[in-house]
Amino acid sequence: MTGNFPYLVVGILFVMGFIGIVFEKNLVKIAIAVSVVEAATNLFIITLGYRSGGSIPVWTMAGSGSSRMVLPTPQALTLTAIVIGLATTALMLSFAMSIYRHYGSLDVRDVRRLRG
Amino acid sequence: MSWQVHLPALLLAVPLLGAFLAPLTALGGKGLRNTWFVLVSAAFTMIAFLLWTRVGSTGTAIYVMGGQGWNLALPSGMSIPVRILMEVDAFSAFMVLLSAVAALAGALFSIGFMDRFSGLEKFVALYFLMVTGMFGMEITGDFFNFFVFLEISSVASFGLVAFWRDRGEALEAAFKYMLVSTLGALMVLVAVAFLYSKYNVVNMATLGKVIEWGMVEKTALVLFLTALAMKCGAVPMHMWMPDAYAEAPAGVTCALIAVSQASLYGLFRVTYTIFGAFMGSPVIPWVIIVLGVLSMFIGVSMAVIQKEVGRLIAYHSVSQVGYMLLGFGVGLLALSDARAMAEYGFTALKGGIYHIVNYTMYKGLLFLSAGALYYATGCRNLNDMGGLGRKMPKTMVLFMIAAAAIAGLPPFNGFVSKLYLYESTFAVHPILAVFAMVTSVLTLASFVKIFQTAFLGPALKKFENVREVPGTMLIGMSVLGVAILALSLFPTWSVNHLVEPAAKALVDQASYIGAVFAASLTGGGL
Numbered sequence: 074m075t076g077n078f079p080y081l082v083v084g085i086l087f088v089m090g091f092i093g094i095v096f097e098k099n100l101v102k103i104a105i106a107v108s109v110v111e112a113a114t115n116l117f118i119i120t121l122g123y124r125s126g127g128s129i130p131v132w133t134m135a136g137s138g139s140s141r142m143v144l145p146t147p148q149a150l151t152l153t154a155i156v157i158g159l160a161t162t163a164l165m166l167s168f169a170m171s172i173y174r175h176y177g178s179l180d181v182r183d184v185r186r187l188r189g
Numbered sequence: 190m191s192w193q194v195h196l197p198a199l200l201l202a203v204p205l206l207g208a209f210l211a212p213l214t215a216l217g218g219k220g221l222r223n224t225w226f227v228l229v230s231a232a233f234t235m236i237a238f239l240l241w242t243r244v245g246s247t248g249t250a251i252y253v254m255g256g257q258g259w260n261l262a263l264p265s266g267m268s269i270p271v272r273i274l275m276e277v278d279a280f281s282a283f284m285v286l287l288s289a290v291a292a293l294a295g296a297l298f299s300i301g302f303m304d305r306f307s308g309l310e311k312f313v314a315l316y317f318l319m320v321t322g323m324f325g326m327e328i329t330g331d332f333f334n335f336f337v338f339l340e341i342s343s344v345a346s347f348g349l350v351a352f353w354r355d356r357g358e359a360l361e362a363a364f365k366y367m368l369v370s371t372l373g374a375l376m377v378l379v380a381v382a383f384l385y386s387k388y389n390v391v392n393m394a395t396l397g398k399v400i401e402w403g404m405v406e407k408t409a410l411v412l413f414l415t416a417l418a419m420k421c422g423a424v425p426m427h428m429w430m431p432d433a434y435a436e437a438p439a440g441v442t443c444a445l446i447a448v449s450q451a452s453l454y455g456l457f458r459v460t461y462t463i464f465g466a467f468m469g470s471p472v473i474p475w476v477i478i479v480l481g482v483l484s485m486f487i488g489v490s491m492a493v494i495q496k497e498v499g500r501l502i503a504y505h506s507v508s509q510v511g512y513m514l515l516g517f518g519v520g521l522l523a524l525s526d527a528r529a530m531a532e533y534g535f536t537a538l539k540g541g542i543y544h545i546v547n548y549t550m551y552k553g554l555l556f557l558s559a560g561a562l563y564y565a566t567g568c569r570n571l572n573d574m575g576g577l578g579r580k581m582p583k584t585m586v587l588f589m590i591a592a593a594a595i596a597g598l599p600p601f602n603g604f605v606s607k608l609y610l611y612e613s614t615f616a617v618h619p620i621l622a623v624f625a626m627v628t629s630v631l632t633l634a635s636f637v638k639i640f641q642t643a644f645l646g647p648a649l650k651k652f653e654n655v656r657e658v659p660g661t662m663l664i665g666m667s668v669l670g671v672a673i674l675a676l677s678l679f680p681t682w683s684v685n686h687l688v689e690p691a692a693k694a695l696v697d698q699a700s701y702i703g704a705v706f707a708a709s710l711t712g713g714g715l
Contacts, residue, residue, distance in 0.1 A: 150333055
């Protein structure tokens with residue numbers, strides 16, 4: 074029995090990631106914060122599909138014995154979201170790397186040629 | 190049963206195939222790659238046009254992927270659709286058509302414009318991926334796929350914005366754009382999860398049928414609104430827009446505009462089709478209206494002071510998005526009241542939808558002509574330009590058409606959509622119309638400034654060797670120029686055939702929902 078504990082974790086992770094995005098100055102740390110928000114979102118969807126005492130949502134020929142399964146749809150959604158998240162994180166880090174080459178800094182206060 | 194029933198699937202398959210075969214065709218040399226680029230773009234434009242005519246004549250089109258039959262929306266024994274469902278109503282078809290035209294123009298323009306650069310097979314592949322994502326957002330029938338396509342188009346466009354990665358500014362713009370987009374997409378996903386938690390469905394039509402008005406729905410709606418307003422560049426989160434639009438290669442910007450319109454489409458799909466008349470309170474419509482007015486005014490006042498051509502035009506995008514938000518907000522405000530809808534709501538909606546097509550066409554053309562100026566002269570700053578009208582007369586004429594259209598000068602299409610908006614918003618509150626008009630005047634002022642500085646004046650010595658841009662670029666620009674002129678010369682036709690069906694489809698929540706559930710009765714067999 075987990076109760077509402079997972080939702081609490083999701084909320085805390087989401088807020089932490091959001092604070093990171095807004096207040097962090099380092100581009101790599103911002104990328105990490107985005108990943109944290111992503112993890113919170115994925116955890117949220119998985120938690121929604123969880124039924125306490127449920128088994129994995131796979132039909133086998135032998136039969137699982139229990140008719141109670143966790144919902145399969147959220148798991149499929151999360152898998153897709155994880156793959157997308159991986160792609161965006163990789164791209165974001167590579168941008169951070171290239172920005173470092175041009176500006177010689179990862180600090181957002183230095184990366185400010187576009188303004189006004 | 191004609192092959193045309195498969196058009197929604199083809200619309201996604203053709204650009205996707207184009208994307209994955211682009212690196213292969215590049216092995217055959219530059220000519221083959223460029224031919225492929227044009228061929229696939231022409232193909233998806235054709236498919237978009239056929240889809241639009243088909244939806245116009247036979248009504249909402251349904252397409253099911255992964256099911257036993259293409260039209261079997263409800264598998265036997267199920268009360269909700271569980272497959273990958275695409276649903277194209279008149280509003281979707283309208284959006285698909287105009288996005289396809291913008292993407293075609295961008296592609297034609299890019300051939301000449303990008304000729305000097307290397308790595309173009311990746312450029313073509315990313316371009317088509319972005320187009321796939323954009324079409325997907327516009328025709329998908331469920332929210333999770335909306336998120337997936339949103340991410341496809343976003344990730345591809347990050348790469349395209351940063352295409353000139355030898356410029357630090359391009360990377361900086363791409364990073365900003367990426368941060369806003371990723372956060373927005375995650376918010377969309379959380380909103381989808383909220384709706385899923387209560388109804389166990391992600392299908393739009395089913396959600397529209399069963400939705401109630403409670404705390405979960407309010408949270409989801411606010412998340413959707415925030416995320417999609419961020420993605421289409423409404424004011425509090427607009428700062429990524431001038432950066433990304435000005436730094437991306439011009440052909441890409443032309444397609445990026447259509448991508449941001451797809452986010453706007455998502456916003457109106459959510460508010461009109463899912464929530465629709467359930468949304469009893471006027472809070473959300475007023476939030477949209479206020480966002481619209483702020484975007485209009487702040488966008489245009491930032492634009493007037495810009496010196497870089499690209500950034501100036503990009504700030505106008507913020508203000509033009511404001512017009513559409515204003516029109517749709519007023520339409521939403523009147524949605525639950527039949528009398529108000531007939532009096533001004535529907536006019537506002539028509540104005541908003543008309544403005545979407547006008548905006549995509551003239552803004553695309555403006556960015557392309559700014560790109561042409563950059564291509565010919567190599568400078569971005571207005572203060573360095575002058576007297577280019579003598580050297581580039583064709584670009585000048587095309588720029589004039591677009592500038593007159595965006596400023597809303599009477600014979601042009603921008604005037605018609607703005608007139609609808611003035612009329613209808615005046616009925617809600619006169620101050621809205623006043624803001625819209627002041628914005629229009631400032632828009633005119635800033636385009637007179639570009640025109641006068643860049644094209645008029647004495648010929649400068651440093652531009653002696655400047656030539657008119659190559660033919661493919663002119664063709665790309667002419668596609669949009671001709672579209673603007675056609676919309677301007679036949680305003681009655683375009684309102685009756687383009688805009689009104691789309692507006693009717695948007696307010697007709699029942700038919701969008703009904704199309705999915707009717708498909709289960711007609712589509713029993715294989």
